[in-house]
Amino acid sequence: MTNSNYRKGADFERRVKKKLESDGWIVFRSAGSHSPADLIAAKRDTQKFEYLLIQCKGGGAGLTKREKAEFKEYAESHGFQAVLASAGLVLEFL
Numbered sequence: 001m002t003n004s005n006y007r008k009g010a011d012f013e014r015r016v017k018k019k020l021e022s023d024g025w026i027v028f029r030s031a032g033s034h035s036p037a038d039l040i041a042a043k044r045d046t047q048k049f050e051y052l053l054i055q056c057k058g059g060g061a062g063l064t065k066r067e068k069a070e071f072k073e074y075a076e077s078h079g080f081q082a083v084l085a086s087a088g089l090v091l092e093f094l
Contacts, residue, residue, distance in 0.1 A: 005059075012058030013038050016085045025052070036074050039085075053080040058087050068094055 010031065017027045017039055025041040037053035044050075053075040057063065063071065063084060072094040075082035082094040 009056070009058065012085075013056045015058075016054065016056050016089060016091075019089050020052075020054075036071060040080075051080045052083050053078075054083045054085055054091075056085045058085075062086065 013029055013031070017029055020027045020039070020041050023043075025043045027039055027041045029039055030037060036055070038056040039052075039054040041052040041054060042049060053071075055063065055071055068082075068084065071084075072082040075094075084092040084094060086092065
């Protein structure tokens with residue numbers, strides 16, 4: 001039997017993925033990997049590529065200021081823009 005919290009989280013990740021894809025992003029989901037990001041996205045914008053690391057928090061839980069700072073630092077150290085996706089498919093660029 002699938003854990004309902006896992007299922008809700010995975011469903012939210014899929015909704016965020018679908019939204020980004022509809023905006024022209026190529027998106028990969030890192031399901032069950034326990035990596036720092038839930039989704040990785042890439043998009044070519046005129047002359048350059050953009051890369052996102054996305055942490056999805058669809059329920060009431062979010063990230064603390066420290067967690068946001070650590071996630072942003074991790075993403076930027078690898079050439080990515082850090083994004084927090086929250087309920088209502090709100091994307092917060094950190």
